[in-house]
Amino acid sequence: EDKVVQSPLSLVVHEGDTVTLNCSYEVTNFRSLLWYKQEKKAPTFLFMLTSSGIEKKSGRLSSILDKKELFSILNITATQTGDSAVYLCAVEGRETSGSRLTFGEGTQLTVNP
Amino acid sequence: GAGVSQSPSNKVTEKGKDVELRCDPISGHTALYWYRQSLGQGLEFLIYFQGNSAPDKSGLPSDRFSAERTGGSVSTLTIQRTQQEDSAVYLCASSFQRVGANTQYFGPGTRLTVL
Numbered sequence: 001e002d003k004v005v006q007s008p009l010s011l012v013v014h015e016g017d018t019v020t021l022n023c024s025y026e027v028t029n030f031r032s033l034l035w036y037k038q039e040k041k042a043p044t045f046l047f048m049l050t051s052s053g054i055e056k057k058s059g060r061l062s063s064i065l066d067k068k069e070l071f072s073i074l075n076i077t078a079t080q081t082g083d084s085a086v087y088l089c090a091v092e093g094r095e096t097s098g099s100r101l102t103f104g105e106g107t108q109l110t111v112n113p
Numbered sequence: 114g115a116g117v118s119q120s121p122s123n124k125v126t127e128k129g130k131d132v133e134l135r136c137d138p139i140s141g142h143t144a145l146y147w148y149r150q151s152l153g154q155g156l157e158f159l160i161y162f163q164g165n166s167a168p169d170k171s172g173l174p175s176d177r178f179s180a181e182r183t184g185g186s187v188s189t190l191t192i193q194r195t196q197q198e199d200s201a202v203y204l205c206a207s208s209f210q211r212v213g214a215n216t217q218y219f220g221p222g223t224r225l226t227v228l
Binding site: 004034036042043044045048088090101102103104105106 | 117146148154155156157158204216217218219220221222
């Protein structure tokens, strides 16, 4: 059974701090790892990672994948209150009939002014 | 362009009633997924449709849950004889189905409350 574990489960920081969110996984026939930001109901897509060691970057957010050690990190620099959200990590495994995402429980990030 | 849409946005029902939740995927997306998220929990996979293939129903928690996808587009998730533990946000997602990549785009969800 595919498994995704995120840590920490919750994190409280002050504006301007840098945070690192962790995601470790076990998956059959790995295809990709995805990060999502969930503020209210629907998660919004941040990054998709398929290759080890290649950093994806978008503004103050960046992410990297280590397929040997089976983990990914999501970094947020110079945090802002608008970064407060649940950050979800998901892995895509290849099933015989297609593919499916398995999600971690998420990291609840709170950025205080 | 238009994203994934879901209706209703909120549904309050009494225990034992049936409910139907609707999902309109992004036009052209061949894959459609249903998930649910209980309070404070991660996303739980329910069911997956891909083109004309038989759906992957392995995540449905009981036989009270069923889903259809008509014409390869709109999907309806039906919960019969609702129970209080069915209360959750039900999320639908769609994607193109490509080898090596499967970015799913989510709808806003339906918050179901069973009294």
